[in-house]
Amino acid sequence: MKFRSKIIDIGCLNNFTRVVTTISRLTKTCVLRLTPDNLYFVLSGKVANGGVGMWCELAQANFFDEFQLEGVSVKANEICLELVPENLSRALRTAHNAKAVKIKLTKKHCPCLTIAAELPTMSSVSRVVTHDIPVDVIPRRLWNDFQEPSMPDFDVRDFLRSLVSIYMPPLKIMKNVVDRMKNLSNFLVIEANMNGEMNLKIETDLVSVTTHFKDLGNPPWGGDGSQHSQGDQETMVQARVDVRKLQQFLVGQQFNPSKAMCNIVQNSILHLILLYEDVSLQYFIPAVA
Structure with a gap:
């Protein structure tokens, strides 16, 4: 060699x-x-x-x-x-x-x-x-x-209902939100739909906090909008993740990606994707019950 x-x-x-x-x-x-x-x-x-x-x-x-x-x-x-x-x-x-x-x-x-x-x-x-x-x-x-990590297998009939692809808000803004939320709970719920809406939520016995983002847009591979009914487009798909793992990803970025996207697989995986010129970075965070 x-x-x-x-x-x-x-x-x-x-x-x-x-x-x-x-x-x-x-x-x-x-x-x-x-x-x-x-x-x-x-x-x-x-x-x-x-x-x-x-x-x-x-x-x-x-x-x-x-x-x-x-x-x-x-x-x-x-x-x-x-x-x-x-x-x-x-x-x-x-x-x-x-x-x-x-x-x-x-x-x-x-x-x-x-x-x-x-x-x-x-x-x-x-x-x-x-x-x-x-x-x-x-x-x-x-x-x-x-090898390149793969997404979990799906029943094709349930695929569109099980996964949402969405562009992420500016990473610095998202990092600031997650930094504050980590002081409230060890876990964070991230949810999104095919209308370009994303929510970050903390829910405990003492406090419930939600940050809303809208008009983010959805990448084309998330499914053609014509394949979704209006109800499907508004349906939220969510994953509950360890807030420290999400924070580590956001803190670690040393370049400003031209595109930042994520796939949310219902109660399974948060799949984060950053694209910058000649570099692509994928990060997979498992959902927790």
């Missing part, structure tokens, strides 16, 4: 750093899946058992000036590495003004991602700062555990 890459463009380096910093705030460990065309940061939480899941996809050509990969075999031309994203984020932040950054898979005392940053100096002699980030190589037999 071989992997080496190089980033020269400072804008690409800063964007990549923001992505990795976001990942580091969402999870302590994750899997970095390398393919000839894409990079994926994967958190394979068992959503059905209460764990969160994450899938972040980047097109390598939009970030790297050089990218060479030889996977485990010709047929399986990929490399999967488990790492601590905070270590990678810290190394990239120290290289924010570098002339070039090289990232390669090396073998030191253990397998490592080696980050070599060429920093500007006052003299003609360049200064290179190197970080060795320990990684675990994921064997081929375990790769199926790190």
Whole structure:
């Protein structure tokens, strides 16, 4: 297995750093899946058992000036590495003004991602700062555990009634609301309908608080409005989630997405989707009873 890459463009380096910093705030460990065309940061939480899941996809050509990969075999031309994203984020932040950054898979005392940053100096002699980030190589037999998370299976007849897709309100506003609500309860109900309406609710024996959003709009994959009766469009689909997991997602964002959407599967999953230029980030929060 071989992997080496190089980033020269400072804008690409800063964007990549923001992505990795976001990942580091969402999870302590994750899997970095390398393919000839894409990079994926994967958190394979068992959503059905209460764990969160994450899938972040980047097109390598939009970030790297050089990218060479030889996977485990010709047929399986990929490399999967488990790492601590905070270590990678810290190394990239120290290289924010570098002339070039090289990232390669090396073998030191253990397998490592080696980050070599060429920093500007006052003299003609360049200064290179190197970080060795320990990684675990994921064997081929375990790769199926790190595929893109899927939505639960549905009875087709109940699909439209079971899921709502909606654009999210501005994330900063939503974060402020969730920050206040977390002081009232450990759980939050998020509900939405096909009329572009979303509610965030806290309900306890002592207090009931609801924040309403309207005119948010619904992505086209949420179902053609002609397929819904007026009653179906107004029907709320909801998921009750751990407020700390939702807050962690909102706090962790380091870039302003061009689109922020969510799918709510009735009493099952809150599926959050952020799109920003060359990056897509999906985050899955399981519903609780």
